Amino acid sequence: MNRERWWPCEFRGRSPELRLIEHELRRVADGTGSAMVVTGGAGIGKTRLLAEAQAVADRLGIRAGGVTAEPNDSAVEMSTLLSALFDGHEPLLSRDELPSAPPQPDQRFWLLRDLEAILEKAALHSPLAVCVDDAQWVDAGTAAALRELPLRLRDIPIAWIIAARPAPESSPIARTLDYLEGRDLCKVTLEPLPAEAVTDISTDILGAEPGHNIRALADKADGNPFLLVETLLGLHEEERVEITGGLADVRETRLPRRVSHKMRERIALLSPSAREAVIVAASLGRRFSFTDLAQLLDCPTSDLLAPVGELLDADLFVERDTKLAFWHDITRDAVRRSVPASARSALDRQAAGVLLERGALPVEVAHQLAGSAEPGDEVAISTLLQAARTVVATDAASAADFGRRALDLAPRQHPLRGEIVSVTAVALHAAGNSTEAVEFTDVALRDTLPVEQEAQVRLGIANMFAISADVRVATIRKALNLPGISPPMRAAHLASLAYNLLVTGRLKEARLAAPEARAALAVTGDPRASLILNVTEAGIAYAEERFAESFELFTNTAREGLAAGENSTLIRMLQMYCGEMHSHFDREDEAFTIAREGVTAAQRDRQGFTYEMYEVWQARLCLRFGRISEAAAILEGRFELEDGTRAVAALDGAGLCAMARAAMHMGDTRQLRRAAEIAKVMLEHGTPANQRHAAWMLALTSVGDSDMAAARHWLTHLDGPPVLPRFPQDVTDEMMLAGIAVATGDTTLAELALGNTRNRVLINPPSQAIEATRAYVHGLLADDQDDLRAAMDGFEQCRRPLERAMATEALGSSRLTADHETGTALLGQALTRYTDLGAAWDARRVRSRLRDLGIHRRLVVREPATHGWAAMTAAEASVARLVAEGLTNREVAEQLFLSPHTVNSHLRHVFTKLGIKSRVGLARLQQDAGASAAGRGGAGQS
Incomplete structure (x- = not known):
């Protein structure tokens, strides 16, 4: 009996699970997003449940597209997701809408953003369902997409239905599903049938x-x-x-x-030609073409008609679209187990050759070759190397596996061995397993490559910003200890050493390393290394808070880099630091102009690293100039570091501190808890610079919890230099530090705050922000009302409204004893300012203080709205208006000069404040508001 004939019309035994999925699909039909995962072992019914889910989606008017992942998909970047969206009888999307793939290593970054925009536009026209079966085999890119896109598009009517067998915890899809499960994932676990x-x-x-x-x-x-x-x-x-x-x-x-006999016995009942066909087919994969099977069997396709027909009748094969397939993975696995391991490997190797001959990509057969090739197999060695090179930027773990296997196969004197070692060393570092990477690199490079080539590979590792700067410093020092490296190579490593010491936060060591690098470069004149050293010297000046000198050095270095044709990522970083100096010297407009231009240019040139760097800096600027909710929206969901597997750059650390401080002022306890979790990971795994960032974050989260003793603990428990100033920094940090010092009676912290601010004033040209910070700190510590008033006025002039409110509050508190009325009036002004800024935590503190003072008449300002249109910030209101008009996130972002990520963050806050769940609800509310306004206008005219 053929499978297609027995498949029952009624869906049996899974009604509760199907009802749950149908409930989610109805939500999607009503205009909101949903992510669902179906889990269970092989043969438990996941595929049938997905088929039923697609039928339900069709009845609800949801366009569904699906794909079944294949084992070989795991090596091909984004292959599974792209097949689900663009392939099939009725594709969800047209490939014409997708821009040509940009070059590595930013391909995934921009491809995900392109897909996000295309999916959003399509789903707003008609709800979609994206179904992925056998997701345990998806590639790393698809796993990343299934982690990011459902959350980015949670307010868009798209259903994401993912079916997977239990996967190892280390696999990309397991991490994705764990991540989604903590964020409103609908989980359906299939148990045995009742x-x-x-x-x-x-x-x-x-x-x-x-x-x-x-x-x-x-x-x-x-x-x-x-x-x-x-x-x-x-x-x-x-x-x-x-x-x-x-x-x-x-x-x-x-x-x-067919159940009691082992597969070997079942196969024995077949004709010889069918028996041979099914065994050979098992090495081609779950799905295969008639032509591939004929080629592997080395026979005319006509000779296969009878044996394939026999296998279809025996329910070993089924036809799917234009290909043949095994009825079930259980069937294929059983066929493979029926063959001796040595024969299976030989067939796998032969099948890989057939697939390569018909044009398969190296990454498509890499896993098969890795498991079947014998030492000395030239095709396997070169193919595995090509596969490793292809995926090293997007799936470093697989690249490392391919490289190590190629190394096992390559004889000791093989001409490709050096390149294999180089690619594998880089892949291991990029994969985040520093200990394994270092061990492999130290042994394999020394055994394989000449000294100069080893130094070159180590220089490449030293330039990998995705790995810890401590690891980069260590690999540079090993290169410098190699005997006989050339002067240009030594100079390049010395310049890189100084730079990496700086970004780790080892300022003293960087300062000592720079002159030696400069002397070496005077002999070799390497322009690239000279540029890196120039950046380092500018960074040292910045870290020492010599801002005017740093600004000049960064500006000159950027000019030299442009003249030399240097890559724009480095130039953009230099320009960003120039913008930092603009903000320190009260030039807000110039700083924001550089930030906007940087984001726009990175988007135009499709530079993912630069794009994210500028976005995080833009958030820091927003916080710096009182746009707290905008800063929080940009940074929301930006960092996922809780597991400690990702290296944190210095700019990331500064962004995380901004995220923590925005959450503190807004009273966002959920984000404060998350910031504390991330900070503890950074404290354990980070460089000295990021340990200081982490300590500052933990101090801020403790202040947000009103636990000043804990804040003091985090600020004083690190060895080495004090937490402040950070790198990169904010010149007003010491205001928070002084507050902690006063609250805990810590004179050491008080002296640090005062000493930092005084030194900053002495070594820099006049700056309202720098001088006002010094006045505030001294005024707070010495209870000097003149200084506190000067701080108020200074922050007003340099447009730092949050700091202006803090100074007003401090002055009000100081005046209470001598002049109660003036003191309470100042506190009332501070309350008004905090409320206008959205600094709910600060507003609550001042409001409570006023209550304690007996001020009850509406407490100077009314309680801020927390729900409805009145609760929205200006940015949220703008986003809400444009979204209600039918614009996509990308279209809104272009109009408001924001990123789609930031628009999405604002939109989630809009939905929460309005008590709605979708854009449909927002459009209805907007229509109702318009109708109500029109009615009021008509009534007035009558």
Whole structure:
């Protein structure tokens, strides 16, 4: 009995699971997004449930597209997701909408953003469902997309339905599903079928209700649908079923041969040609073409008609679209296990050759070659190397595996061995396993490459910003200890050493390393290394807070780099630091102009690293100039570092501190908790610079919890230099530091705050922000009202409204004893300013203080709205208006000079404040508001 004939029209035994999925799909039909995962072992019914889900989606007017991942997909970047979206009988999207793929290593970054925009636009026209079956085999890019896109598009009517077997915790899809599960994922776990469902399926297939013996045989399937159907089909196949009195039964409870016999015995019952075909086909994969099978068997395709027909009749093969496939993975696995391991490897190697001959990419056969090739196999060695080079930027772990396997296959004097070692060393570092990477690099490079080439590979590792700067410093020092490296190579490493010491926060060591590098470069004149050293010297000046000198050095270096044709990523970084100096010298407009231009240029040139760098800096600028909610929206969901697997750059550390401080002022306890979790990971895994960032974050989160003792603890428990000033920094940090010092009576912290601010004033040209910070710190510590008023005025002039409110609050508190009325009036002004800024935590503190002072008449300003249109910030209101008009996130972003990520953050806040769940609800509210306004206008005219 063919599988297509027994598949029952009714869906049996999974009604609760299907109802749950249908509920989610109805939400999607109503205009909101949903992410669902279906889990269970092989043969438990995931594929059938997805088919039913797609049928439900079709009834609800949701366009569904799906794909079944293949084992070889894991090596091809984004292959599974792109197939789900662009392939099939009725593709969800047109490939014409997708820009040509940009060059590595930013391909995934921009491809995800392109897909986000295309999906959003398509789903706003008609709700979509994206179904991925057998997701345990998806590639790393698809796993990343399934992690990011459902959250980015959570407010767009798209259903993401992912079916997967249990996967190892280290696999990309396992990490994705764990991540989604903590963020409103709908999880459906398939358990064994209930007894009633077993009876119903038996009745469907047998044509009558099962009798006692058939029930006993069915029970042996343990509720697994695949094994149950195999049992029932086997009984039909052997013509043992008898229907009497409306009951279908068998005379004896012996399992049918197709279930009781091992696959080897089942295969033995086939004709010789069918037996050979099914064994060979198992090495081609789950799905394969008739032509590939004929080529591997080295026979005309016409000779396969009879054996393939026999295998279709035996339910070993099925036809899917234009290809043949095994009925189930269980079937294919059983066929493979029926063949000795040595024969299986030989067939796999032969199959890989066939696939390569017909044009398969190296990454598509890499896993197969890795498991089947013998030492000295030239095709396997070169193919695995090509595959490693292809995926090193997007799936470093797989690249490392391919490289190591190629190294195992390559003889000791093989001409490609050096390149294999180089690629593998880089891949291991990029994969984040520093200990393993260092061990491999130290042994393999020394055994394989000449000294100069080893130094070159180590220089490449030293330039990998995605790995810890401490690891980069260590690899540079090993290169410098190599005997006989050339002067240009030594100079390049010395310049890189000074730079990496700086970004780790080892300022003293960087300062000592720079002169030696400069002397070496005077001899070699390497322009690239000279540029790196110029950046380092400018950075040292910045870290020492000599801002005017640093500004000049950064400006000159950028000019020299442009003249030399240096890559724009480095130039953009230099320009960003120039913008930093503009902000320190009260030039807000110039700083924001550089930030906007940087984001726009990075987007135009498709530079992912630069784009994210400028976005994080833009958030820091927003916070610096009082746009707290905008800063929080940009940074929301930006950093995912809780597991400690990702290296944190200095700019990331500064962005995380901004995220923590914005959360503190806004009273966002959830984000404060998250910031504390990230900070603790940074404290354990970070460089000295990031440990200081982490300590500052933990101090801020403690202040947000009103635990000043804990804040003091985090600021004083690190060895080495004090937490402030940070790198990169904010010149007003010491205001928070002084507040902690006063609250805890810590004179050491007080002296640090005062000393930093005084030194900053002395070594820099006049700056309102720098001088006002010094005045505030001294005024707070010495209870000097003149200084506090000067701070108020200074912050007003340099447009730092949050700091202006802090100074007003401090002055008000100081004046209370001598002039109660003036003091309370100043506190009332501070309350108004905090409320206007959205600094809810500060506003609550001042409001409570005023209550304690007996000020009850509306407490100077009314309580801020927390729900409805009145609760929205200006940015949220602008986003809400444009979205209600039907614009996509990308279109809104272009109009408001924001990123789609920031628009998405604002939109989630809009939905929360309005108590809605979708854009449909927003459009209705906007229409109702317009109708109400029109009605009021008409009533006024009458």
